[in-house]
Amino acid sequence: MRPTTTVSRIVLVFLFLILTIYNTDGVKAQTAYKRVYLSGTDAANTVDWEFKVSDGARSGEWSTIPVPSNWELHGFGTYNYGLEYNDPNEEYGKEIGSYRHRFEVPLDWKGKVINLVFDGSMTDTRVKINGKSAGAIHQGAFYRFSYDVSNLIKYGSKNLLEVEVAKNSENESVNKAERKADFWIFGGIFRPVFLEILPAVHIKRLAVDARHDGSLHTQVSLNKSLRGARLRLKLYTAEGAPVLPVLEKDFNNSSKQISLEGDFETIKSWNPEQPNLYTAVYELIYKEEVMFSKTETIGFRTVELRDKDGFYINEKRVIFKGVNRHSFYPNTGRALSEANHLEDIRLMKAMNMNAVRMSHYGPDERFLQLCDSLGLFVLDELTGWQNGYDTIVGPKLIKELVLKDENHPSVIIWDHGNEGGWNFANEKFFHQYDIQKRPIIYPWLARKGVDTRHYPEYNFGINRLEQGDLPFMPTEFLHGLYDGGHGAGLDDFWSAYKRNPAFSGGFLWSFTDEAVVRRDLNDSLDADGNHAPDGILGPYREKEGSFYTIKEIWSPxxxxxxxxxxxxxxxxxxxxxxxxxxxxxxxxxxxxxxxxxxxxxxxxxxxxxxxxxxxxxxxxxxxxxxxxxxxxxxxxxxxxxxxxxxxxxxxxxxxxxAVQVSAQLAAGLAAEVSVLKLEEGDEKLEVRAGAMQYRFDQKTGMLDAVFKNGQQIALSGGAYPVGIESQVKAVDWDFNSTDAFHLKVNYTEYPSMLIWTVTPDGRLKLEAEGLYQGAKNIDFIGLSFKYPEEQVKAIKWMGQGPYRVWKNRLKGAELGVWKKEYNNTVTGSSFESLVYPEFKGYHGKMYWAELQTTEGKIRVVTETPDLYLRLYTPALPPEKDVTGGVAPPFPEGDLSFLYDIPAIGTKFKSADNLGPSSQQGSISNRREDELDKIILWFDFEL
CATH class of the missing domain: 2.60.40.10 (Immunoglobulins)
Incomplete structure (x- = not known):
């Protein structure tokens, strides 16, 4: 469901609310928190600033650029994927962007505190107001930072803001943490820039710890002391009804800080299934007048990591069903819009996810607000892909991360870096600033009371999940690549692991294919080979088959x-x-x-x-x-x-x-009965039945050609066995012009007997004996035909669909009647023609199929239960980009009818590491077994 209001309307409502007088409480408009945007509010609502870039495309000349944005997406500078730092042949961009923006300041702001706030700027940022430095350089791309510019502002006139953003940091630990990484490296002011207009004395920080039992503890800091001041806290429901009691407390003497506690017995707690929120109104009172007021949206919930047990929210043990999400959109990079955030959260919840990990940096303010209101657990992450910040910049950035995100009830865990991107010496600063004392984890490590090992194999467990005593929660698992990973193996993984009381859930890698629009390459989409096509969704949120697999397995x-x-x-x-x-x-x-x-x-x-x-x-x-x-x-x-x-x-x-359905369909296909005619040649047999003519090869028993009313239909070259070596031993036939024509083919292995039947009404039947042979390590086994791909237009079928399946990804494809047009989509790769569901591949539980071609319709009906239909062989990305187990085998031919199919792996794991359903097949039967034959009926409509 789309939002019914535009972003601009939401912003206007927000500004209205923060400037509104609170009923009869005496809060004057000029005493309330006020925010004025100098940039746009998000990527869909921008403001043009003057801009110049030092190197790369469009360098050296002043022009304009929308803010917020990444400059590469507007044709400036150099594109880099982070891993290119390893390649001496790549030019690693180190350009500097210069911004200028003029803004007016009303005269009545004089005497107030004016803060200039940046929500995200890549990377080293220097700021001047009217030619004077606003303060120290800021290093670190994904964090909110600000300057008090009250003494630099010209009141009642225009002011000049100048910002210099260096893509490459002067601090090498920042480059290692943020730029030498497995994700796209952008430059620019990519999140909003705004002014905070505050009274001379105001609340500088609000830190809230609201527990599920209704108890609330808050710490409030003023920018300066105000002797005789008092703090008042009023709580309101989402509908605006007051919640008692009203809390008040006096500041001690000249203190700038105060702690306030109270109990709200009637509140409803917050969790992702019932995300109940409240509005807390904080008032700074002096001489019975409200000097300043600020509102905070809060949720009452309790977070615990219990020793050798697991994560508890509101005293209930939780299992995280999560995904890793980059802040990313193809044509705006890391600058996102309200619509982007809403779409992503709704897609996660549509997959029945309850959690999201921020990879690998803190998110937009608006994303967390939506996670609060729509209901998602959030793992909030300090950047550090595989290297951490030093002890100079690291503590500052931890403080900025915590202070920006601390009051969101959705944020329940802090991630201190990723896969080596940590500095243990900096951990203490999380404890120093976070009054909620949320758990701190180290993704990939068994540390701090939780095992977060990445990409475990199905049998992983010695001294870990099976024998270990730590809660087990991989913060990355089943690494997607093209159509592999995510849903493949998830059913085995989830079913087995969740039975273990130590299992606490996990986070799939990753949410979307991160293919960016290359302005320097004719606006083509680029995922940097196999580095970034890792998503459950395409770059524009196109749904791959795993979307529905996850939806089924994680359904509550x-x-x-x-x-x-x-x-x-x-x-x-x-x-x-x-x-x-x-x-x-x-x-x-x-x-x-x-x-x-x-x-x-x-x-x-x-x-x-x-x-x-x-x-x-x-x-x-x-x-x-x-x-x-x-x-x-x-x-x-x-x-x-x-x-x-x-x-x-x-x-x-x-x-x-299948037998019942086949019988019903056969009745509708019956044609006028005629007398069969047989013509024998040296190498061919031709059988005529009314309008139909079938030609068989006498040596191989294969169907050589099909004609209807003299017009040839291109189905041929079958049925030949695939998946097991088998040779023709003998071909024989019998013929009765008023009964049937039977062509019998004996094979050395599978099938021991194959029988073609042509009936007097023109129908063609194929019957192949069951799997009596003993065999192991089978990828697929069954029968194949040839039909030219270029003549195919669409298919309609009854079976699992509409997406293809793999042996280890059968869930999410449901039984029904489906139709799809021909396409040649390469999953997660052919971004210029990305059509889902893919046409080609394996399809489960076939009852019948109608191939719609340029010649007409070819219908196949089966009496065999649980047969797989194979439609052609999907194209693969360039060979150099295919890694792990994401290129399963396909049988010879074009159309196949199979007992078994292969599994698919992930980027890092071959399929056999992903559990029981990912193993190759085996056959071990006896001759006395009554096994299902492959029985197919063919019908042709020109």
Whole structure:
């Protein structure tokens, strides 16, 4: 759902609120906190400043640039991906950007404190007001910093702001932490710049520790002491209703700091499932007059990391279902908009995530506000990819990070760097500034009471998860690359790990493909080879198949495995995997669909069921109360809905099996019966049945050609076995002109017998015996055909869809009737033609398929349960960019019908390291077994 207000309207409302008089409390407009933007408020609402860059594109001349922005995205300077520092052939940009902006200051601001605030500037920033330095250089790109410019301002006239931003820092630890990293390196003022207009005495810092039991502790600092002053705190609900009591306390003598405590017994606590927020109004009172007021949005919640146990929020142990998120958008870089933040959070929640890790720096102020209000746990991170800040700049940046983000209830953990990007000597400054004493973790380390090991293999565990006594929470796992990672292996990983009481969840790498618009390369999208196409989503948030896999596996409502047949009694078992929500607040929507012909569906039943009471972790039996004629339908679907009515996930099952569906479709395909005709040549056999003509090779038994009314159809070259070495032993046939033509092919291995049948009504049937051979290390096994790819337009099919599947990524693809147009998408790579779902690949649980071609329609119906349909071989990115296990094998041919398919790996792990469903297949059967044959019926419509 899109926001109904524009960013500009939101900003106006915000300014109105902070300037509004609070009812009858005597707060005058000039005493309230006031913010005036010199730049735009975000990447969608910018202000042009004068600009010049020293090197690279468009260097040396003054022009203009929107602020906030990254200058590369406006055609200035040099693009660099951080890892290029290792390449001596790459020019590592060290340009300097110069900004000028003129702004007016009203005369009535004189006597007030004017702070100039930067929310993010890459990297070393020098600031002048009217030709004079505003203060010391700021080093560090992702942090809020400010200057008191009260004495530099010209009141009642225009002022000149000059800013010099050096992309390369004079502090080498800043370069190592922020620039020599596995992400894009940009330059510029990429977050807002604003003025704070404050009275001479005002609140400088508000630090709030609001607990889930209603207790509140706050520390307030003034910019200067005011003898005889008093602090008052009023609390309001989100709807504006006052919450008692009102807290007050006098400042002691000339102290600039005060602590205030109180208990609010009627509050509702904050958590991601019920993100209850309150407005705290702080008033500085002197001689019964309000001298200054400031509001803070807070949530009451308690964070604990219990020794050898896990993370607790509001005294409930939590499992994090999270993802790593860069602040990134293709055409604006790290400068983001309200719409960007909203879209990202809604996509995370649509995948049933409850947490996000900031990788690898603190986020925009607005992102955290939205996490507070929409409900996400946040791991807030100090930058340091694989190197940390020194003890000079590090403490300053920790202070800036904490002071900017400390009061957001969504922020529950501090990450002190990433994968070596830490300096243990600086840790004490988190404790010094954070009054909530949130847990501090070191991503990749077993340290500070939690094991955050990155990219564990499925069997990882000696002295860690299985034998270890630390809570286990990988802050990066299942590293995505192209179509590998994320959903692949997640079901095995999650099912096994969550059974262990030490498991505390994990964070997938990563949220989006970080392909940036290259203004220097004709606006093409560039992910720097295989360095940045790591996302569940494409650069413009296109959904890859893993999106739906994650959505299913992480759904907080789970339906226990169930077999649906015409005899199904309608009872299922539902498990509540929420952290804080009772199952009775949720519902199930039941749908039955009936199918006629190829893809004609109709809804025949729909009902809503309120779920029974069940606390988190409990399972309840639920009766669906299906209609008496339930078995006449083809598909049953169940949609779990949240307390707010949002879809959590929709599961679907076939009610009738492949044999029943095939029989129903066959009745509709029956043509006029004719007399079969057989023509024998030296090498070919031709069988005619009415309008149809089939030509077979006598030596191989393969289908050589198909004709209808004399027009050739290009399906040929099959069926030949794939996945196991097998040779033709013998070919034989029998013929009865009024009954059928049978062509029998014997193979040395699989299949021992393959039979073609042509019936008098022109239908073609293929029957291949089951898997009686013994074999191991199988990637795929079944039968293939050839059909020219260039003649394919689309496909419609009944089976799992609409996305392709891998052996270890079957969840998220549901049974139904689907259609998609032909495309040649290379997942996470072909950014100029990125069409999802991909056309090519493996598709599960096939019932029938209709290939729509330039020749007409080729229909295949199967009687075999759980057969995989393979559609061509997906193209791969350039060979140099394919690493790990992200290029699984495909069989020879174009169209395949398979018993088994391969798994896919991640960027760093081959598939066999990802769990049971990622292993190669094996066959071990007996001749007496009644195994499923591959049975296919073919029909052709020109």
């Amino acid at each position: 409502i789970q339906i226990e495995p169930v077999v649906i047949t015409p005899q199904f009694d309608g009872s299922i078992y539902v498990t509540n995997e929420y952290l804080f929500t009772n199952l009775k607040e949720c519902s199930l929507e039941v749908q039955l669909k009936r199918m006629t012909g190829f893809g004609n569906e109709e809804m025949v039943y729909k009902a809503s069921i309120q779920l029974p009471e069940a606390l988190p972790g409990e399972t309840r039996k639920v009766q669906l109360n299906l209609p008496d004629d339930f078995a006449e339908s083809h598909l049953l679907s169940l949609t779990a809905k949240s307390p707010g009515g949002d879809e959590l996930y929709t599961w679907s099952w076939a009610i009738q099996d």
